Amino acid sequence: MQVSLFSEEFIALSEFYRDVFELPEVVDLRSDVFRGYMAGEVMVGFSAIAAYEMLGLDQRMPGEHDQTAFTFKCETKDALDSCLEKALARGGTIVQEQFMTYYNWYMAVLRDPDGNAIRLACTTP
Structure with missing residues (x-):
């Protein structure tokens, strides 16, 4: 499975995710319009606006x-x-500080530098 974000600043955005979540790059796919990083079994892709x-x-x-x-x-x-x-x-911004959900997860919600929503979740607090 792969999920992708499109961004005018796709390289900077990909580096934000790489650095924050310590994601390894799929170097073979690197191009002037794409960067890809693995998060477990899922590739998180970052595409230039030209990819639309x-x-x-x-x-x-x-x-x-x-x-x-x-x-x-x-x-x-x-x-x-x-x-x-x-x-x-x-460059991320906080939406909701750390809290316990009703389903007993420890969670925080933030936005990346492009404004995309990110949830951080600890499912076994």
Whole structure:
């Protein structure tokens, strides 16, 4: 499975995710319009805006509501807190500070530098 984000600053955005979540790059796929990183069994891809046209897609318009949110699993509360600190230091913004969900997950919600929603979740607090 692969999920992708499109961004005018796709390289900087890919480096944000690489650095915060310590994702290894799929170097063979690197191009002037794409970067890919593995998160477990899922590839997280970052495409230049030019990829919309290449794929025959309409470009998403600024100001639209959240359509998706990445959820990254953290093994411990401390790991989640550390990940959140790294994200904020690299241009992420907090939406909801760490909290316990009704289903007993420790979670924080933030946005990446492009404004995409990210959930950090520790499922075994």
